[in-house]
Amino acid sequence: MNFILRKWRLEDAADLAGNINNPKVERNLRDGLPMPYTTSDAEAYIKDCLEADPALRYLRAIEVDGVAAGSIGVFTLDNVYRKSAEIGYYLGEPYWGRGIMTSVVGTACREAFAALDIVRIHAGVYAGNAGSRRVLEKNGFVLEGVQRSSVWKHGVLMDSCIYALLR
Numbered sequence: 001m002n003f004i005l006r007k008w009r010l011e012d013a014a015d016l017a018g019n020i021n022n023p024k025v026e027r028n029l030r031d032g033l034p035m036p037y038t039t040s041d042a043e044a045y046i047k048d049c050l051e052a053d054p055a056l057r058y059l060r061a062i063e064v065d066g067v068a069a070g071s072i073g074v075f076t077l078d079n080v081y082r083k084s085a086e087i088g089y090y091l092g093e094p095y096w097g098r099g100i101m102t103s104v105v106g107t108a109c110r111e112a113f114a115a116l117d118i119v120r121i122h123a124g125v126y127a128g129n130a131g132s133r134r135v136l137e138k139n140g141f142v143l144e145g146v147q148r149s150s151v152w153k154h155g156v157l158m159d160s161c162i163y164a165l166l167r
Contacts, residue, residue: 003100005060005072005107008049012061012068013042019070019092027154028129029090049073058112062091062104069095072104074112074121084120085112096131106139109165119167126151127159136163 019025020037034041049059062070070091077084087109091101109121125132127146137143141163150160 002064003069003104004063005104005111006063008046008059008061008068010043010046013039013046015068015092016042016045016061016071019068019090022093024093025090028126028132030088031153054115056116058108058115060108062089062100064095064100070101070104072108074108074116074118076116076118083118084122085116085118087112087121087123101131101135102138105135109139113167120164122162122164125161125163126153127161133161133163136165139165141165 017037017039020029020033020042021035026033026035026037049057052059056076058074060072061068062072064070070089072087072089074085074087076082077086087105089101089105089108091104095101112118112121121141122144123132123136123141125136127133133143142165144162144164147160147162149157151158
């Protein structure tokens with residue numbers, strides 16, 4: 001499990017685009033990403049990450065063996081939810097099943113709790129994404145509820161699960 005969490009670099013754009021264009025990765029992400037996801041799309045995302053306020057968003061590339069293998073972000077909310085944040089992540093398929101994401105989520109949550117003015121991190125996960133659900137549970141996230149028929153993805157209506165971790 002040799003990984004580094006680091007800030008994005010513009011030279012990561014090709015790796016980012018390659019991972020997101022994999023249908024097995026994309027099927028567990030939210031809609032809104034252009035498909036195909038181009039290197040230009042990746043560069044725009046990376047620039048946004050580099051310009052983000054670190055007091056509001058924790059954004060990191062997941063580097064494995066010198067490659068930008070995935071992404072993780074913790075995004076603070078606002079208004080009455082200002083002490084909460086949402087976590088989102090993905091890992092390229094070649095890196096699945098090696099325990100990397102379990103370690104990454106644990107590290108990112110510790111760092112985000114230290115860097116952001118939050119007491120809670122939550123994650124919304126498609127009910128059928130057993131791997132992501134296990135990652136969260138191994139890191140102490142608690143299933144708070146199942147939102148029935150809440151997600152419409154690729155013409156399929158499915159449930160989603162809300163997990164949360166408190167400081």
